[in-house]
Every structure is written in C-alpha cells, then in structure tokens.
Amino acid sequence: MQVARSDMSDLEWEFIKAVLPNKTRGKKRVDDRRVINGIFYVLRTGIPWADLPEQYGPPTTVYNRFNRWSYAGHWDRIMDAIADAHNVDMVMVDGTSVRAHHSATTLKKRDPRRCLGRSRGGLGTKIHALTNQDGLPIRYELTPGQAHDAPPCKTLLNNLQPGQHVLADKAYDADWIRDMIWEQGAIDVIPPKANRKLPAEFDAEIYRERNKIERFFGRLKASFRRIATRYEKTSRNFLSMIKLASVRLWIEFYESAA
Numbered sequence: 001m002q003v004a005r006s007d008m009s010d011l012e013w014e015f016i017k018a019v020l021p022n023k024t025r026g027k028k029r030v031d032d033r034r035v036i037n038g039i040f041y042v043l044r045t046g047i048p049w050a051d052l053p054e055q056y057g058p059p060t061t062v063y064n065r066f067n068r069w070s071y072a073g074h075w076d077r078i079m080d081a082i083a084d085a086h087n088v089d090m091v092m093v094d095g096t097s098v099r100a101h102h103s104a105t106t107l108k109k110r111d112p113r114r115c116l117g118r119s120r121g122g123l124g125t126k127i128h129a130l131t132n133q134d135g136l137p138i139r140y141e142l143t144p145g146q147a148h149d150a151p152p153c154k155t156l157l158n159n160l161q162p163g164q165h166v167l168a169d170k171a172y173d174a175d176w177i178r179d180m181i182w183e184q185g186a187i188d189v190i191p192p193k194a195n196r197k198l199p200a201e202f203d204a205e206i207y208r209e210r211n212k213i214e215r216f217f218g219r220l221k222a223s224f225r226r227i228a229t230r231y232e233k234t235s236r237n238f239l240s241m242i243k244l245a246s247v248r249l250w251i252e253f254y255e256s257a258a
Contacts (some may be wrong), residue, residue, distance in 0.1 A: 004053075006044040007037045012251045019081040021074050030061055038062035040248070043241055046225030054113040070240035079243040081136055082250045090133035090206070091158050092167040092213040095149045096221075099124040100230040107233055115235030117144025125230050127217075127242060128152040135212030136253055137246045142235050153177050160184040165203075173200070220245060 008016065013033055014232065020032060029035075036055030042049060049063040056062055069075055100116055100123050107114045115125055124145035130138045141152035149171040157177070161222045162185030168177075178200065181188045187208050192199040221228040224245045232238040 004037070004041055007039040008033065008040065009255075011255055012248070015082060015251050016038065016078065016247065019078050021069070021072075021077075030057065030065075034250055035062050035065050039066045039244065042066075043224050043226045043244055046229065046231065053104070066240070067237065075240040075243050079247050079250075082247050083136070084250075086161075088132045088138075088161065088164060090165045090167065091138065091160070092131050092133075092135070093129070093153060093172065094169065094210075094213045094217070095126050095128040095143075095152070096217040097121050097124050097126050097145050098221075098227065098230050099145075104230045104233055104238075105180055110247070113234040113236065115142050115144055115238075117146040119145040121145065124236065125238065128156060129213065129216070129229075130156040131216055133209065133212070133214045134253065135216040136250055137216065140239060140242060150174055150177060153180065157181060157184075160186040162186065165189050165206055167207060167213075169210065170213050216249075219249070221250075 016036065017032070034057055038052055039062060041052060041056060049059045052059045052062060056145075089174075097119060099121055105116060105123060106239075116123055117125075118208050119126075122145075126143045126145050126147055126149075128141040128143065128149065130140075132138060139156060141155050144150060149220075153172065157166065157180055160181065164186040167180050167189045170191050170193050173190050173196065178188050178190065188200075189202050190200070191202055191204075191207065206207075215244075224241070226232075226241050227245055230238050232241060
C-alpha cells in the first residue's frame with residue numbers, strides 16, 4: 001500500500017492515539033489510524049469525500065467519523081490536549097479571510113450553522129486566531145467574511161497570563177481591547193491608529209515578532225487545501241478541519257524540538 005504524504009508518522013500517531021476518546025461499550029471502532037489518515041488526506045488535498053482512495057476504507061465511514069466527532073467536540077479536545085497554552089511569554093491575535101466554495105453555500109442564509117458573509121473577496125468566512133510566540137495556534141473564532149477583527153477578542157483574549165505581551169495590528173487599537181488586556185495583567189503591543197487623538201505607546205521591537213502569526217496563516221492555507229478554500233457547509237465542521245490542521249502543526253513542532 002502506498003503511503004500518502006498526509007499519512008501520520010509513527011510519532012504523530014502516538015501523540016494522537018494518546019488523546020483519542022475512549023470507547024467502553026458498543027461495537028468496536030474501525031481502525032482509528034486508517035480512518036484519521038483518510039480525514040487528513042481530505043484535509044491536505046481538498047478532494048470530495050467520495051473520491052478518497054480505497055486504502056482508507058469506505059468514504060462514508062471516514063466522513064461519518066469526522067462528522068460525529070466534530071459534533072461531539074472530540075476534535076476540539078484533541079487540539080486542546082496537544083496545544084500548550086501555558087507559560088507563554090507572548091501571544092498574537094489576527095484574522096484571515098477564506099473564500100467559500102459553492103458547495104459550502106447551500107444552507108439558508110439565516111441558518112446559524114452557516115457563518116458566511118460577503119466581503120471584497122466574495123462570499124466567505126474569517127478565521128480569527130490566537131497564537132503563541134512561535135506562531136502556533138492556541139484558540140480560534142469564526143465569523144462571517146465581512147466581520148471586523150475586533151469583536152472576537154472578547155473570547156480570544158480571555159484567560160491571559162500576567163506579564164504576557166499581546167501583539168496585534170492597528171485593527172485592534174480599541175480602548176476596550178487595551179482595557180481587557182490590562183485588567184488581566186498583560187501588556188498590549190498594538191500600534192495606534194493614525195486618527196487616535198492621544199496615540200498610545202507600544203514596543204516597536206517586540207511588535208516585529210508579529211510576522212509569525214501572518215506566516216502561520218500562510219502555512220495553514222498552503223499546507224491544507226481544505227482550509228485555503230472552505231468546502232464544509234457548517235462552520236462547526238470547518239472549525240474542526242482547522243483544528244485538525246493545527247494538531248499536525250503542533251506535532252511537527254514537537255518533533256522538530258525533540
């Protein structure tokens with residue numbers, strides 16, 4: 001059997017196997033490693049589920065596992081178990097827009113699962129992320145494509161640690177965001193907007209590190225076609241794809257640091 005580039009290495013599998021949900025009753029699950037490799041194949045290539053190579057088993061089995069675990073929140077818990085959000089000296093927040101494929105636009109406009117909006121790039125979704133100092137993701141929020149970057153900070157910038165530097169661009173220069181950061185004992189590193197009457201000071205040297213979150217978004221889209229274009233109908237499943245990609249990036253980081 002040919003090994004695809006998206007297939008997990010033995011070390012990656014050991015990381016993921018350790019945090020898979022335990023099943024204590026009912027019918028035994030189909031081979032976890034084979035099924036998850038099938039999900040990663042779709043994530044990397046962007047192909048329709050029905051076009052999965054035979055080596056991963058029936059496409060319906062692979063999709064149903066992805067969808068059920070997405071609904072149950074298992075992918076969220078797997079990312080939380082692998083991503084290290086503690087003892088971080090610096091965090092960065094930013095957003096990026098993703099255009100939706102027509103297959104992702106079939107839900108009715110008022111359907112709360114949709115999370116799509118029209119911006120200059122067309123109909124799409126905006127991914128908002130908080131990363132650590134290495135540009136590795138800690139948490140996400142999704143909004144319709146036309147939404148402003150600032151509102152998701154209410155969630156993304158919650159639970160900061162005292163003394164942390166919080167890096168963000170001018171779009172986040174709002175008094176309530178700075179207040180939220182200060183109230184948690186963290187330090188904002190946000191350049192002021194040109195129209196601010198009393199420009200706030202910021203550490204320009206530390207701010208130069210913010211390019212890491214921009215490089216993270218570039219890598220996320222370049223490595224995983226299922227994220228460069230949104231194919232998932234529901235925002236829940238799209239976010240699950242993003243978190244699965246994040247798991248791969250975290251494990252690659254651990255491998256390189258070993």
